[in-house]
Amino acid sequence: MSKHSLIIFGVMTLNTIEPMIEVISVSKSFHNKTVLEDISLSIPKAEIFGLLGPSGAGKTTLVKLIAGIDRADKGEVRILSERMPKLSMLNRIGYMAQSDALYTELTAKENMEFFASLYGLKGSGRSKRIREAAELVNLSDHLKKPVSTYSGGMKRRLSLAVSLLHEPEILILDEPTVGIDPVLRQSIWAELDRLRRGGTTILVTTHVMDEAYRCQRLGMIRDGKLIAVGTPDELMAKTGSQTIEEAFLHYGGVRP
């Protein structure tokens, strides 16, 4: 065995020993209504994992548990073997919610400065990261404008840039490309791919089928249960579908 392949082997075993995100038999209910039921999931480093499912299936609830905002009723969520929720782990996670969550009276730059400071960035390092993140989502020319003058797509992009500011190891994106035009969507996915190759683990919820195909693995959620996990090809083969959409409909119970 050459030295080179040894290193690769080493990295691979590390990955299998210590997954980035680990969800172990998690259940969660609100007001006696079960939203998540006995979900187990493991996501290794440098993977884009897509969560698919109809509205109200529990995707956002699961994402919030992983982001450390909420706590599971039963089971546990572990990030890098640390049990969540844990305050110090939040620095290693970037979270972009479904709503844009921006201060509309402030300028884009002021928004970014604020969130960057929350993650402990300051001075020239902070300015550099703001420039880079703005570049990434194509907003460099609009940083001085108040967010209230932004279009829906611009807000979505800014929101994404904010979640990238502190270069998190884990990026959690709840429907990141809603309201973004196809051209920009392509460039955002290209960026997500680049981040993944750089070692970032990305968890993304989506409704867009061609996006689902760009994920390494997919998880199908329905009525609070994780009903299937696998690569897009595996899921299509298992259900005998030609497209991801068909597989989605199959698992959604629309098609027998």
Add this chain to the structure above:
Amino acid sequence: MRICALVIRIIRQFLHDKRSLALMFVAPIFILWFMSLIFDGEVYTPKLGTLDIPERFAEALEEQGAELVQYASEEESERSLEKQEIDAVLRFDGFAPTVRLEGSDPSVNRSVLMLLQNAMKSAAPQAMPELNIEYLHGSSEMTAFDNFGPVLVGVFSFFFVFLLSGISFLRERTGGTLERLLAAPIRRAEIVVGYLTGFGLFAVVQSVLIVWFAIDVLDLRSAGSFWLVLTVTLALAATALTLGTFLSAYASNELQMVQFIPLVIVPQIFFSGLFHLDTIVDWLRPVCYIMPMYYGADALQDVMVRGGGWSEIAPNVYVLLGFSFLLAAANTLVLRKHRKI
């Protein structure tokens, strides 16, 4: 560090939002000035109708500042009374004077009767020796505005800070930014302290402005120290701030926040000393002890009207700070609803 970021953000938001800035600084000044014009005016001059009264008595009445209108018949005077052209009619039934009041405004009634008594005294000076009047606090020049002006200073500090901080915190929640804030490694207590500091800075500026305007421009009587007045208004503002952010957790939109005004602010104004608390029904009186405005207004009147020092107002200020501390702790707990750690 994170608190600092939060404070800077709140300041920037304020500076971008000119309307809120105006609401906080211009509105209280304007209302205060308006109130001073209304209540600082001249003493009311009653208009009296007369029906054949002795010359000497009419002179005495005019000396006291009354405006007299002579009537020939009772029907004529009655008609004027009904049209509210005059406040009262005075006639002599034999030796005894009789006054018939228009009667719809108690304060006008009082000033008519007071004027009549003074006139009768000066018309027959031998009846009673002149009364010497001394004041422990205040003076004969003190107006109604001097008495309740301090209360207004407190009410404004309280009201505007309550509304702005409450709505701002509410927006944080409904706009989703609170969730994003809580996805960052910031402690819940840091959020509360950041809000307290950010809005506190504006409350300081507002308090300085209100107190300075009331005392130096409107010439509101202030027997005590400017700094003590400021201390009290700041303690009140801190309570308003924590109360506003706390209650915002129980409102789901801006309208519901505004609905707290008749529920929370207006009753406090009633208990703040604008009305005499001694005349309130017994069972209601203890209620004032849970109202921050009661302590604030009482302390402000102590300083401004009675010239009290720190030892007089200290208990009140401590109570207000206690309220703020409890509410800030409650805020931190309420945030648990949004993030468990």
